[in-house]
Amino acid sequence: MATATAVAAQLPKDETLRCWERDQAQLKADVIEQDTEEWQSNPSFSGLERVGGVDLSYVKGEDTSACASLVVLSYPDLEVLYEDCRMVVVDAPYVAGFLAFREAPFLVEAVRRLEERQPGLRPQVLLADGNGILHHRGFGIACHLGVLTGLPCIGVAKNLLQVDGLANNELHKEQIQDLQAGGDTFPLLSISGRILGMALRSYTKSTKPVYISVGHKMSLQSAVRLVHSCCKYRVPEPIRQADIRSREYIRKHAEGTSAALSRPVRMSEDADSEQ
DNA sequence: GCGACAG
């Protein structure tokens, strides 16, 4: 089993990237792109009871202050069973193709915390913001999270990562226009003809698709069906809830911070003058 | 110079 050792924020940039590439290559050896759980093989996913979603939201001005969130929803009802939001200090920079080295450590930690506190609520599959094997080196954040947590994982990207011949060109736009109803899809093919992922019209009222790719321990067919079955709106509910709750947490955290800043100033003279 | 750039 490979280990993610690159904490290389202090090293020179190309040194850091080489380090990250090496870690991606090592972890990639452990990716499984086939269904590995019983529930994945039946049409209604019977046996599937918990779906997880993770996300990071950033504090508006800052580049290092963020809220990492993990939610677990019931399936198929999509009710929130578990929520974990926590402020974190993000040290690694965002570099396209290396998103996982910036965000995954906090998300993996959140999964570990859940396993310790509420092992019975461990999700059976995890949805991640971003891509799986649809990636420059075939190892996006959904693969990264899957390997490090051991969970089946699906990548759901809101924008197309243009790699391996994939492009947001006229052909692509035509293919999008051909998606008529919710549930319609078209494959995302690499230059060599391999299927890297699927564009899915996840919500009838939204023209813009989401881009689904395999993360870990799951086939693309299962991934697409599962994501679609988790959609009340364009973004699948587990990720949407993680997103909503991490933003809300930041909003409240900001109030608490400003209150804490103004309070000590008053305290010295407020003790007797307050009603 | 121009386009790309998951989050």
Add this chain to the structure above:
DNA sequence: ATCTTGTCGC
């Protein structure tokens, strides 16, 4: 990711 309110339309 974030800057950003209301608004026009199905």
